[in-house]
Amino acid sequence: MLIALPVAGLATAATLATSQIPTPEQYLDSQLGKTQTRLTIVSGPDPSLRQAPVDPSWWSVDVDSETVDPTHAVEDPLDDVVPLLPAGTPTLxxxxxxxxxxxxxxxxxxxxxxxxxxxxxxxxxxxxxxxxxxxxxxxxxxxxxxxxxxxxxxxxxxxxxxxxxxxxxxxxxxxxxxxxxxxxxxxxxxxxxxxLGQAAWYLPDDALTWEQIQQLNTQGVTALSRTVALNPPITGTEMDAAQLVNPWSILSGVLIGGSIVAAFVAYQIALLAGAAFSVSARRQQRALAMTASVGATKKDLRRIMVLQGLVLGGLGAALGIVLGLAGSWAAMRLLDDGNRTVYWSYAPLPWLLAAIAALAVVVGTASALLPARSAAKVDVLAMLRGARRPQRAKRSRPIWSIVLIIAGVAITAVSVAGILWVRASADGGDPIRSDDIRAISPQIGIFAGPILAQIGVIVGGHWLLTQLSRPISRVGLAPRLAVRDAAANGTRSAAALGSIGAAVMLGTFIVGALSLTVGTQAHGYTPPAPLGSLFVEVYGTGEEPPSDARVQRAEGIVQAQSPASVAILRSPVSAYEVPEGDRADAEVALAVPGKPVRCTGDENGSIDDACGHLLDLTQGLYVTTADSLPALLGRSPSGQEIRTFRDGGALVFDNELLSPDGKSRIGFWNAEQAFENGGPAAWNEGDNVQMGEGAVLELTPPEHIETLPAVLVKTPDQYRYTTLISEETAADLGIETSQVSFVAAFDEPADEQMVEAINGASGIDAGISAQAVTGPPSPVLGILLVLGATGILMLGTSAIVLGLARIDGAADDATLAAVGATPGLRRGISFWQGLIIALLGSLTGAAAGLLPIWGLIAASPYMYAEDIPWWAIAAIAVGLPLLVAAANALTSRRRPVVTRRTAIA
Incomplete structure (x- = not known):
């Protein structure tokens, strides 16, 4: 079962993946149904337009090499394709x-x-x-x-x-x-x-030829023809690379990802099966000695043990494949979400399953090699007496262990430095390509280092247990007997440490990487208002702001949902909302950051995220009322916040908007100048002032700036509004408002039913739009799944190892019972056996798993240590070992199996 269960998991995953690969006929049926051709209009007529034979979404026209403008005159697209077809052609x-x-x-x-x-x-x-x-x-x-x-x-x-x-x-x-x-x-x-979408014309009976499709291309029409797609012509262009179905797009990922998983599984099996064969060899020592006493050679003894691994590996592989096929069939039905283009059919791949089975046989056989070698080194007389000696840690092991651990940490640190160097090269004028070995090596090293450190822990595991046996022995009798048993059976104990450590290292890394990824998304997400609230926008018509009647109507619709509180937000008039004839004399207001905004563009016109954040902050000036603050802040305002707001000051939600003396600054730009620049920021300098490498985007100087007292507001997220002033303050500053929004807070988070209710009440008025404010996806569910998977893996691993310890120590258990050990003491020994092995393995595994996480944080400017869920790491490193220890104690044998006790020689 130790071999069969991992094989079943690999076979299940492989079959689920290969079932996602359609046949060409299946793919065409999903696109065309029973029709023969699909036509779409993608462009105006152009004699140079050409498409890929099997992929009509891949099309192009001739363009000028310098200006990238189409070579031929741009014409309006056709409205219908029917006139292009032979008269009487049926179309749908x-x-x-x-x-x-x-x-x-x-x-x-x-x-x-x-x-x-x-x-x-x-x-x-x-x-x-x-x-x-x-x-x-x-x-x-x-x-x-x-x-x-x-x-x-x-x-x-x-x-x-x-x-x-x-x-x-x-x-x-x-x-x-x-x-x-x-x-x-x-x-x-x-x-x-x-x-809102592209129209499609289907031909039920006519499968167009490639020549007909080429003629339609010149009219701006592309086609997917069943006949052409199944027998594509050679066009002599790069479009011949398009494939109707590319199985290797999935198989390559399966092989790469599967190889990594298979290596991890093989590692786990080799450790645990090797420990099991070692215990088996000790239990067979009398039979092996008798075999040797009647003439069996060392080669014969080795062959006996190796063949046991071969037979058990083959049986486990066969059983695992059967279980995997059944599991994948059941999983496809459980995962069915209605999209039939995910799992096209139940399609296991025989050669892939054969490779998994062969791996299981090889690993099962290899797991028996070291125990077979040890079993062959027999002292026939000692083995016939049943005598055995405790395993002693080799003196070289701690040295190699320390060397490997230091090397692993050093490789991780050097890899982080390498990643930073590669990133710095992009700003130094000599960027390193992503496929360069100098860029690839640090990425490999950031994961190879922790694995090497974990191997170092395994190498020194037995020695570490012998060192821990002395301080743990002072805790009590049960821990003393448990730790001495672990130290006396180093092969079994080191395998357990390695297996549990590998599982915990993987679980820790996945939890950390998942949390960092979600955290990066969360840092870049700006909700319009506090999470769980309802955000309703009210628009005007054209350049006119929403009428008072529409605003009142929208407020009434929101109030009908019985919110705990409602806020009103009014945005200042933008340059685009000022009538064209009034722009020369009008001004538009925005918040001014506390430091100059100067963003350097790259060759694509992109700017640095931090600089772009400053520009976004300027757009967050809004006008509201004191009664609206609870809904906007997600809490009741403090005394200082409400006083500052009512006394003509500003509530600022980002310290980047505060001047060095702690004030808020409101800038006023000429509306015509802002309109021509596309906003208060403008590109200048550089060869291409619109965008491009060397161009600089910065705020143009405002006509004048008004300074207001301010207080910095702390909120869990950065909302759409970054500066709030009162309606009275806005009037004093001469700020006119246009668009209106409402924020409604509820005791329970707003949902889509509220949005539908508002849509129903507003009669789908084009000027009222509602949305429930939800945040980025939470990593909690993924973390819990990883915890569960790691827990199952750790419990399974521990059950195997501790079960071996229980079998191996049956005689010791009988001796303890014979000399008066109580069931409580024997259960305590089981508890400490589980705790020592599981806790030591999980702590070293967690440390190794945190190494690449530290590397990711150090190498990425968008990942932060505060995003790591330390509660989950603690649950993996400490909570799961306690669970393992408790389970081992509860399942310990209450009545000893009385056997003949042979003293250790």
């Missing part, structure tokens, strides 16, 4: 749209297909799974999720809003590449404003 047109649908909660925006998607020609792409296809313009199909949200049944009504339209639901459609949770309706027609 499908458009994409977005519509507002009445739900049980209110009104929701959902996707729509417009056209005859229920036609039998689309079977395989759009399948009618219940009911029947529409037969007139008053009938529709819906997905199961949409039907559930409507709260209707087949034969019921679907009501759309803006414009108000009612349809009869005739059936349920299943869309091949869509999740079951996606809400979609199939309409007979749509309003022009609803169409």
């Amino acid at each position: 047109r499908i458009d994409a749209a977005t519509v507002f649908m009445k739900t049980t909660a209110g009104v929701a925006s959902v996707s729509a297909l417009v056209g005859p998607a229920g036609d039998p020609a689309f079977v395989g792409r759009y399948d009618v799974v219940q009911g029947h296809a529409p037969s007139n313009e008053h009938e529709v199909l819906v997905t199961q999720s949409a039907l559930d949200d409507i709260g209707a049944v087949i034969g019921g009504d679907l009501q759309l809003r803006n414009p108000d339209r009612t349809f009869t639901i005739t059936g349920i459609v299943d869309i091949v590449d869509q999740l079951d949770s996606t809400r979609t309706v199939v309409l007979p027609d749509a309003e022009p404003g609803e169409l």
